[in-house]
Amino acid sequence: MNTTVQRNMSLAGEPPVALNFLQKLAVIVGMFGLGVLLLAIFNVNFPNKTLWLTLSLSSLIFGVLLFSYGAYNNKHAGIKNDAVWFKSISSRGFLAWLLGIALTGFYIVLYFYPQYLGLRTEGSNVGLIGLFDPLSTLLSGNPASQWFVYGTLYTVAILAFGIKFLWKYRHNRYEVLRTISVMFFQLSFAFIIPELMARLNNSEAYNIPYYDLKNIWPLSYYNFDQYRVDGFISSGDIGLALLIFGIVSILIITPILTYFYGKRWYCSWVCGCGGLAETSGDSFRHLSDKSLKAWKIERWLVHSVLVFSVLMTVAVVHSYLNYDASKYWLNKDAFLISVAVFLGVLFAVIWYFKRDELQKDAQYGAIGYLGIILGLIAIHYFSGSNIFIFNPETLRKTYSFFIGSIFSGVIGTGFYPILGNRVWCRFGCPMAAILGLQQRLFSKFRITTNGGQCISCGNCSTYCEMGIDVRAYAQKGENIIRASCVGCGICSAVCPRGVLKLENESPKGRINSDAVLLGNDVDLLDLIKQNK
Amino acid sequence: MKHIAIIGNGIAGITAARHIRKLSNYKITIISAESKYFFSRTALMYVYMGHMKFEHTQPYENWFWEKNNIALKEGFVTKVDTDKNTLVFKDGSTLSYDNLIIASGSKPNKFGWPGQDLKGVQGLYSKQDLELLEVNAPNNKACKKAIIVGGGLIGIELAEMLRTREIPVTFLVRDKDFWGSVLPSGDANLISKHIKTHHIDLRLETELKEIIGDENGRVKSVITSKGEEIECNLVGLTAGVSPAVAFLKNSSIETGKGVKVNKYLETNIPNVYAIGDCAQQLEPTGLRNPVEAVWYTGRMMGEVVAQTICGNKTAYNPGVWFNSAKFFDIEYQTYGWVWAKPKDYEAHFSWEVPNGEKRITLAYHKNTNAILGVNTFGIRLNHKTFDSWISEEKNIDYVIEHLEKANFDPEFYHSHFSAIKKAFKEQLKTDKNCI
Structure with missing residues (x-):
């Protein structure tokens, strides 16, 4: 059955699919802003760059805001998913494919052919990047790069669509605060602070690499690359502090916060990828694949990327250690041994305390991956060769190309309208894999179900951007504790019966996989056990 | 091997099948004339509204049934031959069983209104009803006006559905307020007001008298009990549901309003059981209705009958009553009993957010002060x-004092519990002054 067929064949669309007057106007305004950028790409030379860039960006923001106003102004505070599956843009229709292709194309050009955006190594930038030069100079004192253009547009997108999201979920304080948080972290930590920090580099004493403080290794897989570490170390106390912060972020801050709040503190409150997904990607959250098969692929893929990123980073760090032994107190051998000991201890702890909670395939996977990593380290250590089985530079380049560019950018964001807004976060992000592992095993966070109130309607599962079949747990009265859950809170928001609640409670009794739904005075749990 | 046949693949039948599978390796066949795969009836509205596609209403993936060795049969049972333990289908085919579970659900009520079978007049219960609605009311050009008859949960859902396509809706409600037969007047009034803010033409204390058709046998207008004629293209009949047991009329299975069952969900025929909406309890539990057409009671009966069939005879013994619904933007939950017309021992305390759409009504015993139930809107x-407070008959003072322990609102939501406490104490004072 297809109940979405428009039987009158009208192409104009009908309420609530059709756009109202304000929304049409908003589209024109937004298109104007986009048009300026497009013209810049095709090397139209704007006489007053500052003016035209301001015009363009404000039109983009104003267009999104006007569109949201048209969409939500006359509506009650509450859930606004009417016609989501009827609209072309949000149901993999023609517009969705068009947008997907455009975004994918943009990412390919951005990553691999920045010269077409007007990047010039000699002389001043032209085209689109040239258009952003005045803004870049204002912030950091340097001309723009393709990354500055991307960062600006990214921030604009999170802010504009963030306001749209705030409007849409104005009845839900969790969503409101969470969205203000991602908007704040994007604007300050990811955009303004690093640009201002670059001003320090005008002084000879500083050579700080671009550092988005909330972008934690292994998401920022490049954080411990040689050029960056050299930069940090050669930039005095500030540089050293930043380097230490990078290490502390993943080894200390992350585990503590994840223990108390689950991975959501990062994935849906702080992270830039998450920020874009939650704001600009909100209209596509329901497109994630909920099948069991997708979950299997997810588990293997995301943990493989994690292993890959660990290996790659170890190899890269290892490759530059030792060439100046007096400069780094850490030499190749000490580094490899400490990594091996750390991973070994980590594994032993998980195995000792949480073995029973791991599924068979997770157990095999964990043992297998640990074996691979330790094996490679051992081979190197005992053979004494200079090469870490694979050439570290090749490893780094492969990772950067396939994971850093293709997976996270081209597929991760370019395919928003087709695969949903969290493809990267779910299938590819190594940071999400680490946080998820901890969330599943050592955390207070869970989504609680409310007794026997679930009616299996499926809103929660449909609108879960991570493809978790929330309903499968809720209708059994089980808490939802999934490694992938980013704690966006939308399942709880769209539930028509008030069944789901995100909580940080005592870890005791958190996983209740043999729960029986409330309501029957018969002790069903006893009965089931007796009969087994 | 024992063969269990289940008529109906709603929540009751499916739960029975799943639990029988957990407990045994009996052969299981689920029969449905409505759809091959189990779907959540409560979610049909979201398909019309575009929140979900039909496939999203199916809680299990299609491979689930074969993997768990549960056979699905599409067909309509016209006759149950209990002497031969055989089902006869519309197409003439037969199926024999050892145990039969009847879980055939409900059908929308029609009270013999003139014109109730005209084209464009329909209920909203089945997947077919939803498909019909797409034909009758695809948009506000084909359907310029809809009349909804019956102020209950399905009626308000249908109103919400039609409004998403901007179809003008007139809602005929018999009581003084929406769902006034179930909700105390203050509660019902809150919902009535909310309905109006959604641009529904709510006609209270108005009933349907007659439906008028045009020359093609399509609905043209309705006449209300107040004598007014209203033109329309759709009439939604949502005045409740009743058990779908017509196909049992000529069998030896005893039926009344529904299939009559005892505590063990057994019918008068030893190997035949009935569960869910279609069952009529001969000895209802507590203050519950003999026929309970609620999602979770179907589920619980399914759990219980599976135990009995698998050799562990178990009585259906539901605990504290609960239910929930959503009226446009207002979520409603209830635990225990809060009667629209309070029983003589029942006292109510209500609190409402000023100009907000949040409200709570607590019912307690006048003499013992024991908590009896709660209605909550938007909280x-x-x-x-609440289940434990009510079954332990906690004192109302205790409940009010500890209300935040029962909070299930999302994090960071404004808490109203101290305001509720204050209001309750003030009411106590005035009560004492009156005495």
């Missing part, structure tokens, strides 16, 4: 907490 409450 989520914890089922487990």
